[in-house]
Each structure stands twice: as structure tokens, then as C-alpha cells.
Amino acid sequence: DAKTTQPPSMDCAEGRAANLPCNHSTISGNEYVYWYRQIHSQGPQYIIHGLKNNETNEMASLIITEDRKSSTLILPHATLRDTAVYYCIVRVAGLTGGGNKLTFGTGTQLKVEL
Amino acid sequence: DTEVTQTPKHLVMGMTNKKSLKCEQHMGHRAMYWYKQKAKKPPELMFVYSYEKLSINESVPSRFSPECPNSSLLNLHLHALQPEDSALYLCASSPRAGTTGNTIYFGEGSWLTVV
Numbered sequence: 001d002a003k004t005t006q007p008p009s010m011d012c013a014e015g016r017a018a019n020l021p022c023n024h025s026t027i028s029g030n031e032y033v034y035w036y037r038q039i040h041s042q043g044p045q046y047i048i049h050g051l052k053n054n055e056t057n058e059m060a061s062l063i064i065t066e067d068r069k070s071s072t073l074i075l076p077h078a079t080l081r082d083t084a085v086y087y088c089i090v091r092v093a094g095l096t097g098g099g100n101k102l103t104f105g106t107g108t109q110l111k112v113e114l
Numbered sequence: 115d116t117e118v119t120q121t122p123k124h125l126v127m128g129m130t131n132k133k134s135l136k137c138e139q140h141m142g143h144r145a146m147y148w149y150k151q152k153a154k155k156p157p158e159l160m161f162v163y164s165y166e167k168l169s170i171n172e173s174v175p176s177r178f179s180p181e182c183p184n185s186s187l188l189n190l191h192l193h194a195l196q197p198e199d200s201a202l203y204l205c206a207s208s209p210r211a212g213t214t215g216n217t218i219y220f221g222e223g224s225w226l227t228v229v
Contacts, residue, residue, distance in 0.1 A: 041202075042222055043118075043204050043223045044204070045220070046218070046219060046220075049217065087156065100145065100162070100208060100211055100216060100218060101159060102147075102159070104156035104157050104158075105156060106156060
């Protein structure tokens with residue numbers, strides 16, 4: 001599995017953009033980058049994923065560098081409810097025996113403050 | 115609607131008890147998962163079911179016994195647990211297994227306390 005590296009914590013002012021970086025320098029060509037977040041005491045919530053191109057949905061934008069060795073999750077207007085642990089995950093492809101191993105790293109604790 | 119429902123939300127059990135955690139999804143997903151999460155740690159994969167067959171067991175102790183009665187249901191049977199098994203148990207599902215770009219959706223989890 002490609003490993004990911006994220007800063008352990010970040011702060012962001014409410015209403016500002018939150019930019020969460022992730023390094024995945026050993027990513028393979030057919031591995032996707034996924035982002036999940038986990039608000040305290042809740043299950044992980046899917047945010048967005050991408051392979052090569054930048055992606056945007058109603059929650060966030062995902063910017064993947066051209067060499068695919070790093071990415072940035074952007075929350076355009078962070079609110080207090082965005083305070084959570086954000087996980088950047090690289091998906092393993094083509095496992096034998098079926099199934100997907102979604103392997104979580106330690107993530108980034110984002111704290112959004114007034 | 116991406117909804118995975120887990121029951122119970124909270125469970126307290128003794129070390130000699132037998133209990134079960136239940137998970138249900140009605141999204142037509144054909145892969146289902148159990149994860150375990152200890153306090154302040156990331157979730158760790160326990161089991162994967164693909165088309166109702168166990169496809170991955172991450173060397174989980176036999177006191178945890180998964181069961182997939184049909185494509186919508188996933189159970190985790192618990193017997194002779196230890197206090198260190200206390201954790202948040204997360205169920206998840208995805209449309210199918212073994213394919214990248216295949217999003218996994220999680221339930222809210224069941225908090226288990228072993229006394």
C-alpha cells in the first residue's frame with residue numbers, strides 16, 4: 001500500500017479556506033486518493049476522491065499534483081462543524097480474493113475556530 | 115441515499131457474555147466491512163465480505179465471529195471478549211469489492227464496552 005503523510009493538526013478561522021495537505025510519494029499509477037473525515041464519536045464520512053485530475057463536489061475540492069505524489073483537500077469556507085480528523089487514503093488496487101483495504105493513517109485534526 | 119445502519123449504538127457486556135452487533139444497508143452494495151477503532155486511533159480493518167463470502171480476515175481473534183446472512187445484513191458475534199476489546203466497531207459497505215474508485219460508506223458505529 002502506498003503510505004500517506006499528513007500534518008497531525010491544523011487550525012483554520014471560520015469562513016476561511018482550509019487547505020489540508022497529504023504526501024503520497026509512493027502512489028502507483030492506478031491508485032486513487034480518497035479523503036474521509038471523522039467528526040468526534042461518529043463514523044468516517046466520505047468527502048471526495050480522485051485519480052489524476054482535480055475534483056470538486058459540494059463538500060470540497062481535491063487538487064492532485066501532476067506527478068501525483070501529493071494532494072490538497074480544500075474546504076472553501078470552513079465552519080465550526082468542519083472540525084474533525086481528516087484522513088487521506090490511497091486505495092490498493094486489484095487485491096486477490098476480492099475486497100478493498102481502506103487503510104487509515106493517523107490523519108490531520110482540523111480545528112476551525114471563530 | 116448512502117446509509118449504513120448499525121445496532122446497538124452502545125453495548126456493555128461481561129467477559130462471559132455472548133452478544134452480537136448488527137449492520138444493515140439497502141443500497142444494493144455487495145461488499146461489507148467491519149472495522150475496529152480504539153480511542154484516539156484510526157480505524158483498523160477486521161473483515162471484508164464480498165458477495166456474502168468472507169474475503170479478508172485481518173488475523174482477527176476467533177472471539178470475533180462475522181456472519182453475512184444476506185447481501186443487506188452483516189453481523190459480528192462476540193464471545194469471551196476481553197476489556198481491551200472495548201472500542202468503536204464500524205460497519206461499512208461499498209457497491210462491489212476489488213475495484214478501485216469504489217467508494218466505501220460507513221455507519222455511525224457501535225460503542226462496545228467489555229467489563
